[in-house]
Amino acid sequence: MTVSAPAVYAERPYRVGGRIHGSAISRDAMSAGDSVDLAELYRTHHLQMVRLARLLVDDLASAEDVVQEAFLGMHRNRAALRDPAAAVGYLRQAVVNQSRSMLRRRRTVRAHLKAAEPEIAPPADSDVLLAEEHREVLRAVDQLPPRQREVLVLRYWSDLSEADIADALGISKGTVKSQASRAMAALATIMQEGRDSDG
Amino acid sequence: MAEQQDGHDDLEHLLRAAFAAKADGIGPGDLDIDREEFVARQLARRPGASRTRRVVAGVGILAAAAATVGVVSLALRPTQQGEPVGALAPVSTSRAVGPPTASATPTHTSSAAEHRGAAPHVQQFSDGRPLSTASGRTLTGTGVAPSSRTASGTSGTALPPTLSPTLPQNGTLNSGPYTGPVPLGDTGHGIRMLAMPDGTTWEVVARTGSSLTLRITYLPTDIEAYWSASLPGEGWQQSAEGWQFPGTAYAVSALDDKATFTVTW
Numbered sequence: 160m161t162v163s164a165p166a167v168y169a170e171r172p173y174r175v176g177g178r179i180h181g182s183a184i185s186r187d188a189m190s191a192g193d194s195v196d197l198a199e200l201y202r203t204h205h206l207q208m209v210r211l212a213r214l215l216v217d218d219l220a221s222a223e224d225v226v227q228e229a230f231l232g233m234h235r236n237r238a239a240l241r242d243p244a245a246a247v248g249y250l251r252q253a254v255v256n257q258s259r260s261m262l263r264r265r266r267t268v269r270a271h272l273k274a275a276e277p278e279i280a281p282p283a284d285s286d287v288l289l290a291e292e293h294r295e296v297l298r299a300v301d302q303l304p305p306r307q308r309e310v311l312v313l314r315y316w317s318d319l320s321e322a323d324i325a326d327a328l329g330i331s332k333g334t335v336k337s338q339a340s341r342a343m344a345a346l347a348t349i350m351q352e353g354r355d356s357d358g
Numbered sequence: 359m360a361e362q363q364d365g366h367d368d369l370e371h372l373l374r375a376a377f378a379a380k381a382d383g384i385g386p387g388d389l390d391i392d393r394e395e396f397v398a399r400q401l402a403r404r405p406g407a408s409r410t411r412r413v414v415a416g417v418g419i420l421a422a423a424a425a426t427v428g429v430v431s432l433a434l435r436p437t438q439q440g441e442p443v444g445a446l447a448p449v450s451t452s453r454a455v456g457p458p459t460a461s462a463t464p465t466h467t468s469s470a471a472e473h474r475g476a477a478p479h480v481q482q483f484s485d486g487r488p489l490s491t492a493s494g495r496t497l498t499g500t501g502v503a504p505s506s507r508t509a510s511g512t513s514g515t516a517l518p519p520t521l522s523p524t525l526p527q528n529g530t531l532n533s534g535p536y537t538g539p540v541p542l543g544d545t546g547h548g549i550r551m552l553a554m555p556d557g558t559t560w561e562v563v564a565r566t567g568s569s570l571t572l573r574i575t576y577l578p579t580d581i582e583a584y585w586s587a588s589l590p591g592e593g594w595q596q597s598a599e600g601w602q603f604p605g606t607a608y609a610v611s612a613l614d615d616k617a618t619f620t621v622t623w
Contacts, residue, residue: 197401198398198401198402200401201397201398201401202398205389205394205397206384206385206386206389209384209389210381210382210384211381213380213381213384214377214380214381219384219388220390220532220533222384223389223390223393227393227397230397230401231397231400231401234400234401264559267576268535268559268575268576288383289376289379289380289383290379292372292376293372293375293376293379293380294376296369296372296373296376297376297377297380300373300376311373312377315370315373315374315377316374316377316378316381343366343369343370346369346373347365347369350369
């Protein structure tokens, strides 16, 4: 009986020799000739990318939109995908960029609707099931500028290195460092102010 | 200093835990299965398949062009009396019966309508890219004009233009918002679409098996003027209730004061 090794798939990024790797690409996602099997990549990374997008946009449906568009965009431009090993990096970059675009567009729509609909209900999949301390920190994260929020999510959820975050966001490592530092300071301030006003 | 570092570490720890809790709250069962299947199908399609379709479409277009040139040259050839034949006869008066199909090369699709004397549907789609980036979701249409219009201009078997099969179809829509054409339901002749002005965003407020009620959330132009300019060329006719596609159940209600309208099929 032939036993084939299972496909390599890291639900979260993995750590080898102290270095954090962005993520593992499924062995099956790289077919012969080093072309990227996007269908396999989708099967193995879809959920994880939706989770990433959900941390960056307002609701689950929007996160699914973002990921769908990221994958279909890769499909349209697959001829330009010359490095299968970088496919997950491209995908993550696409998800972050699409998320940012979606938030920008949504802000425009909301500003347009503001007069007619001053109150917008929270999304159906809001954070009601989370612990209070988690809700508190997530509310604070939501108040940060998009770039800082992206840095924090990629750093503390995706576990990316500064270099990988710089690649994903198209900025320098120095900017990643400074944005992370400002984000943490702002977060501490926002949370402290929240506690002061509650107390 | 050490206290500040401790505070930073605590915050890092809290952030990791909060992000993980939020992300882990999304499981496979929370995802839209229809959408997953649609995307998986699209991604599984080999790039060669669309390339082959493009080649076939290209060959077809070249053949049509060659036939046209042949007819024109025959028609313009001097008669024995040394005079050109007066009026050019139509290339063909026969009409294909049945629903039009999406072309792999949307930029060529209006040529068929022009040959038939139908007003071409002017819609600038390019290689399946979104019409606009003004909103969340993007749908792109092929802008295929009805191909089964009869010689007299009536549209007994004509249907609204097809929506590109590579894009979210009626069955995969959730609440939105979307931008681009509205996908109509499939009545057995492929997914048809209703053209929308570039940059308009809309969301789904209600749906049945044969209708979709939409609300416009951003409208950069006069949609009624846009429809009046574009829909008749596709075969739609204005009615007291809105728009109707003759000989079919396709209809679009008039826009109400809440910016909602219903499409039926």
